[in-house]
Structure formats: structure tokens, C-alpha cells
Amino acid sequence: MNMSTYTDIAVIGGVAAGPKTAAVVARRLPDKAVTVFQREKYISYGTCGLPYFASGDIDSFQELIATSYDIPRDPEFFRRTKGVEVQNETEVTSIDPTARTLTVKHLGDSSVEEYTYDTLVLATGAIPAPPPFPCDTSENIRPFTRPDDAISFRKAAQTGQLGSAVIIGGGFIGCELAEACAGLWGIETTLVEMQSSLLPYVLDPEMARLAQNEMERQGVTVRLSSQVESVTANEDGPTVSLKGGETLTADFVFLCLGVTPEVSLAKQCGLKLGETGGILVDSHMRTSNPNIYAGGDCVESFNAVSGRKMYIPMGSLANRHGRVIAENIAGNECEFPAATGAFLVKVFERNVGAVGLSEAQAKRDNIPHRAVWGSFGDKPDYYPESSSLVAKLIYNPESLGLLGLQAVGEGDICRRIDVMSAMLRQRARVDDLLDFEQGYAPPYSDAMDPLYHLACMAQAQERAGIGFTTPQLAYDGAAYQWLDVREDYEIETFPVPTPDGGELIKIALNDLREQLDQFDPKRPIVVVCQRGPRAYQAARILKNNGFGQVDVLGGGAEAADWPKQEKK
């Protein structure tokens, strides 16, 4: 072994949090030596872009490692531009936190070197979660988290070796990969999810259903509630055996089972781990050893809404962790607050996003919760490029505090997720949404924002007792009077299936006041329209005329495209 090399700050990990920490520290403390150790060949690559490189949306892999001015982010770039030393293709094999030494192995020539450091930063990231079923390893059975995974995918797709794929796991990566497969490449794609809906940890079922509908419309076969028993590498290609005996075969099987924090070095240093398995850090991103910081996908976060621990592997958080660590190392007191978990994911032509808690999460955390959901245009109806979105607002009915937002649609959901994220950080209430003043002009937005409408709906639900939440399949058809207040042409072109036994009454809103005698005052009424506002007005008319239980079908016909076979 060589003599020990000294570096003031040693950073382990070279994708997001690591390089960010290193670059900011080097700017703040130009006289200190900063070294990044990265096991892979590539540094600071756009890992979130891998699915889009796979899909062909991004032409060349170089784009993921290049700066905006086409200089590759390689060790030379980091040395010359950032003043940071990068050791890539170098694995840190052990750490002595007391002596403050690292043993590193250069993977190219297997040589071993020792470093001493003053401050250590762990940005070791995440690794694919191990399959909870027997699973062969082969070139054609693989996760999808690393550059090599994306490069192999692209090669196989381009050379025609990838005609069919089974993706196991309906989370973010699984959904993005399904689009990459079925979209540009026309690969016969089956998405297998163990839970009963896609993106189950972030979306409630009725919102996930809208993403699933789009998947299916684009030709992806979605298999929900499907437990994998094994994946085997047969001669004819990989085979997925499902519980119940069915098997699926395909050219490739992708294991998109989520990721788990890479904490082996943290454990070796004796650092405390949190309840979610990530490295425990304080608000300054310090681990249980005050001389060691950690950030990025290897740490545990706090949820800003619930106050509970959560694990959120997101590039947007990792980069911000990096800056906070660097400021603290440089002596500038800096905290990383709790996270709202804002996310977006593109599912073909529908935009999908959420922030804060879902109803399921609120329930799990014993937080009182209620929801409203509706369909909205993202611009005035008269503007030619208006698109729809379905949004669901979750709030605490006791405090009227905001808990979360989910949105799916072709319309602009990003603004609403972003605003809600800012609102949740400020612990805002339903009333604050009424006061929120969106940027307004017809090419961009309607005079009243969907968030405003959702807040009005929440108020109506709490004050006037009009329900806004339930998809129609939750209803026992026979118990309800089912009122469609749309015009005939709408009912014809966009029928809403009535639950079995449900009696359908069609009265256009304009005529409702004159036909109230058509209803049995003793039976509850569910009102549906195209998006929701007319149904709400109808519900108010009915309530004002003494009818008891009146619900609005959340989201209206636009959110009601639940296939018949889904009925329970």
C-alpha cells in the first residue's frame, strides 16, 4: 500500500449529492482539497434521464453526462472547472472513522490506496431493492437504475432483440420504462404490479386508475394484484411465474422493484440508521458521527406534512442536500427542512403528479383526512388549446389544514403541484387556496384556478354536506337515485356507467328546478356531469329544496372511465 494521501473533504458517491457537495465546498473553501470517490465510470450524470435515453427521446448517452455547453463532466472537467479531484472507477472498500482513513480500490488495475480526511460525506445513493422472490440473473433479467442498464436496453431495442418485455413493479421507474418500451419502440409490454393499483405508494386508487387507463390506451398490458413467484432464465428467454400458475415470457424482464438506500459503508462506520433503513441525519445533514455528513438517496427524510420519517430517493432532494452539506462544512449554518415529496411522472400523454400525503398515507399515519376531487380545464373553455386535468385535494376536516394533492391529465398539472408544495411547507389551510392568486391570462389559465375550485368544494363538503369524493363504483347502485344533469349530446358521446341496479334520471341542469318532483325524497341522490361544476350546482338546488343526502360524482364523466370489469 502507498503512503496515505490527504484530502480535507472526502466525498463518497458521484451522481447527484456527492458532486454537488464537492463543487459547492470547493467554491466556499478554495484552499481545501476536495476528493470525490465514484465507483462507476460516469460522474454527475443525469440518472433521472436514463428512461428517456432508453426511449430514444434523448439521442446519445453523452447528453446525460455533458454540460449544457457540451463539455463532458469527467474528472478533468471537475478538476479544472470545479477545483475538485475525482477518483472514478474507484471503490471505497473500508472506512476507519476514528483514524479518519479510507481504503480505496481502483477498479481498473485493482490497486489499493489509503486516504486520510478531515470531513467525510456519504452520498452512496441507492441500489435496486432485492427481489422478494427467487430470481435468476442474466443479461435479459435486470434492474433499470444504472447507465449500463439503459445502454443495454437501447442496444437491444435498436437491434431488434427486444420485441417483448415484462416489467415487474408499477412505481416511477416501471411506469417510465413502460412508456419507453411501448412508446417509441413498439415493444409488447406487460407491467406487473403486486398492489391493486399503479404507483401505489403515492397515488390513491382512483387517481392511479387514470394513469392506468392511459397505459392501456397506449397498448401496455397492466397486470395488477399480481404476485411474482419466480423469474427464471430459460433457453427461450426469461419466464415470469405468477402466483396462481400463470407464466409470462418475454425477451427481457426488468426488475423495477424500487430502490433501497446503500448503507453498507455507513454501517461499517457505525452510523445510526433510521426506521426506513436510510442513514439517520439531523437537519444539518449530519449523521450520528458529527464528523460525517450524508445526503442523497442513502438518507432518511422527514415528511413536512405528517412529521413522520420517510424515504424519498429523488434527484431534486439530493442536489439540495449537497448544498446544505457544503454550507455546513464551510461554516455557514444551513438546514434542510422536511420534504413534501413533490413528484411528477409522464405516462405517455398524461401528466401525473402528487405532493404531500395521499388518503392512504394519511390513514396509515392516523391523520384525520377527507378529500374532494374534480375535473378541470387548465385554460378557459373558449381557448382552443385547453386541456383537462383531474385533481384530488386531501385535507384535514378538523383543522382544515392541507394534506396533499394528486393530479392526472393532459393539462398543466405542474403549476398546481408546485403551488401546493409551497403551501404545504407553510402549513397552509383550505382558506389559503381561496386567497392564492395564480398568474392569469387565457393562453395559460382560467380566471379561477383548479386549486381555487377544489378549495370551494372542500368548503361545500364541510359546510353544506355535499360529498365530492367517491368514484361511482363504490356505490351500491340500487340504493341511489342517479342524476345526470348534462345535455343529451354529452351523455351520448361520453356515457357514464351507472352501477348495477342504479336508476338513471336525465335532467339537464337548466331544467332541474322544474322537475324536482321526479325524485324520491327518501332516497339519496348522486349527481354527475361532465367535470363537476354543474353537478355541484344541481346538488345545491336539491339541497336547497330539502333533499337529504346528495353527493357529487367526483371528477364527473371525465374521471369516470372505469371499465365495467373493474366493478366489485
Place this chain on the structure above:
Amino acid sequence: MNMSTYTDIAVIGGVAAGPKTAAVVARRLPDKAVTVFQREKYISYGTCGLPYFASGDIDSFQELIATSYDIPRDPEFFRRTKGVEVQNETEVTSIDPTARTLTVKHLGDSSVEEYTYDTLVLATGAIPAPPPFPCDTSENIRPFTRPDDAISFRKAAQTGQLGSAVIIGGGFIGCELAEACAGLWGIETTLVEMQSSLLPYVLDPEMARLAQNEMERQGVTVRLSSQVESVTANEDGPTVSLKGGETLTADFVFLCLGVTPEVSLAKQCGLKLGETGGILVDSHMRTSNPNIYAGGDCVESFNAVSGRKMYIPMGSLANRHGRVIAENIAGNECEFPAATGAFLVKVFERNVGAVGLSEAQAKRDNIPHRAVWGSFGDKPDYYPESSSLVAKLIYNPESLGLLGLQAVGEGDICRRIDVMSAMLRQRARVDDLLDFEQGYAPPYSDAMDPLYHLACMAQAQERAGIGFTTPQLAYDGAAYQWLDVREDYEIETFPVPTPDGGELIKIALNDLREQLDQFDPKRPIVVVCQRGPRAYQAARILKNNGFGQVDVLGGGAEAADWPKQEKK
């Protein structure tokens, strides 16, 4: 005169605040009679859509008065669906606030009727500001605020009578109308503005310049600092005489001189007006007569950032005023908070928006202010559909409180305007932008939001003394060393003009550390790159190596497309 007709709630004005108030009151208090008096034929039309009907983006005028399900919003619709009585083409000619009576004149047959009321709501809107110069009236010299204006425009354009237009006034309507003229119809268009930049009351000059560049790129002739002396209707068509002797002729002259609150009935009722000329209302939208409410474009608002009075005629506020008035009439205590003034306007292919205070407004209100500005991609550089935007953040350097945001570009500015609007309402600080967690996925956003970068720049400006604000033309060229740290290919394709006498040094960022001896340590340095981040890194390197005054050219080359002739 007939016997008096009684209505519980009388609403004067039928565009936005009026119908909204009426519809909500009728839902909350179904037993009360609600009557809306509207002078025009149309009610509740999308007044903000008029420029887009004129441009042809919106096919038929009916779309502006129809609901999303194609039912026209006419008196019958209001009666049947909303439970509201509408008297259109009816002018309220006098009010007796003590007796609570209104005299109305039906414009169709000139018949006169008297109403008594319990509660009065003024939603009288705004009228075009009178020209501050002698101005003939004719069919071809007209404002552009009413349906008839848009219908005439469209007719003239379609029949070829509108080959050239002069638009006087470079505010919102003027800019929207310029796009309608030059965009679809190819009308030879001249936009005349008295101030030295477009949208002068909401954008600072360097941001307005970016909107102007787009106007000019699309063929609009923009005449700034041009004072109109008169507009005359000659035989050959209207003529605009400018101070200095020049005249402009065109088929049509549009007077887009802004609007002024319509307060003649308010004055007649003895209501107090505010310092901006709008009706003075309290936070419950009550006027100085507690029995009379007012909302929409006829009232004065509070600025949430400065705490000062302001006049903001915006459809997004008017609708919200309506709901607040209705809730208060119904006995549900409800306040309308101060406004942030969020706006968006489309200028051909560039999106333009702002919220809060501009630097000019902050200066006028004696609020300490400083700014940073930069160019950003709205998505990761590797994602194929990434577009640029230039954004400027204004903050208070003493408190680090946020004051405002301006943004111009082809990229998605809406999210950022919306988030800043929410932040300003919460009196957030620069630090809060660092904590803001945007929805993130490559098809929608980069891992770090432009708002995050702006906050980092503000911190660097305050802590490290690196300036980020000044367009290059503000520099005395000879006094500075001018450093371009871009790659050669960028400098060639996108040169940045150096102020006269400015010495240009070209060193790519990657090479800077090795060539620091090229600089005179006694002279200040200005650094430019494509968007800003490299210049910032270069400035840090220079600062860390002992150079004194180092500025970053705000917005980089992408924001520096100031034509040579603009130099002073």
C-alpha cells in the same frame, strides 16, 4: 313610472364580479331574490378572451359567452340554472342609497323602471382611460375593451379593410392586440408607447426588452418614448401625430391606454373613492356605505407586498371578489386579502409574467430592493424539449424578504410566477426558495428549479459581493475587463456585444484557473457566459483569487440580445 319592483340583492354589472356574486348568493340564500343589471347585451362573457377572438384563435364569439357545454350564458340560463334574474341592456341611471331604490332604463324601448333593494352590489367595472391628447372619434379610431370592439376588428380583418394598424399603448391589451394583428392576420402593426419600455408598470426595462425583441422579431414596429399629440380621422384614414412632428397613418388606430374604474354611480351614492380612483372597500369588500358592496375592476386593491393601495383590473381578482361579497351577504364572514398582482401575457412565442413588485415599484414605494437575474432551461438540458426563460428576482437586501419576480421566455414561466405568488402572500424570504420543493421529472423540470438558482444567486450577491443584475449597456465599457468564459462555438454563434471601449478577454471556464495572470487586478471584471452559471463559477474563481469587483452579466448571452442601436 311603474310601481317599484323589489329585489333582495341588486347587482349592477354583468361581466365577472357581478354574475359571480349573484350566482353564489343565490346558492347560499335560495329564498332571496337576486337581480343583475347589465348595460350590455352580453352577460358573463369572457372579456379576457376578446383579443383571442380578434386574432382568430377563437372561432366564434359565441364561445366567449357559452358554458363549457355550449349553453349560452343569457338571462334565461341565469334564471333557470342559477336562480338569478338578469336585466340586460338595462342601465341603472340613478341610485338612492337612503331609500334603497334604483332607477333603471331598459335600453331597448327606453322604458324606465324603479327597483327597491335590501343590499346593493356595485360591479360596474372599468372604462377605457380617456386619451390625454385630442382624439377624433370614428369607427376606425377606437378602444379595444368591449365585445363590439373585437367583433368590428374581426370583421374588418376578414374583409381586408384592416391592412395596417397603429396601437397606442404598450400595456397588456396593446401587447395582446399587437399579436392579434401581426400574428394571424399579417396586419402591418405599429405599437406606440409613451414610456421607454413596454409593459412599463409591471416589468423592469431589461425584462420588457425581451418581450419587445420578440415583438420586433415577429414584425411589429415598436415605437418607445413616443408621445402622441393627436389622433385625427382624415379622409384617407386615421392619422396619429407624434411629438416631434412625425405622423403615422393606418387603416385603424386602437386606443389601448389602459382602463379607469367606472365610479359614476359610486360617486352618486356618496361612496368614498381610494387614492387610485377606485371605490374604497374594506377587506370584506364593503364600501363606505355598509349596505353597499363593491368588487371587480371598479374597486381599489391592496398590494400584498408593499401594503400600498393599487388598482389591478384583473378577471382573476374580480371573480374572487364576487365570492367574498356573496359569502358576506350570506352571513359567512369572509375576507379578501391583499393582492400580489400576478399576471401573465403571451407575446407571440414568448411567455411574459410577473408578480409582486418590480424594481421600479419598490423604488417608488421606498422599499430597499436589490435584484438578481439569469437565464435558465425549464427542463434538463439533455431533455429534447427544454426551452429557455429569463427570470429576475427582486428582494429586500436588509430583510432578505422576497419582493417580486419577472420572467420572459419560451419556457414554462407559469409555475414560477404561481409559486412566487403563493410565497409572497406568506411573506417568504430568499431562504424559503431554497427550501421550496418543485415537482420534478425530466419531461417537466430540472432537478433544481430556476427559483432555487435565483435564491442561490441572491445569497452570493449578498454574501460574496458578486453582482448579478446589470445589463451590459449600463456599463462604461472602458472601465471594465470583459470576460467571456464560453466555448468558441458559442461565442461565434451567439456573440454578446461588448460596450464601446470594453476590452474582451475570451477564456473558456475550464481554462480560467490557469490564466488568471491575464487580468489587471486593479480593474473591475464583468463575466459573461450563455446563461449565467459558468459566469458565476468564474466570478467565484476570480474572487477566491483576490480580484476585487467581479460582476456576472445578468441572464448571460441569452438575455443580452440588446440591439446595438440601443446603446447610450
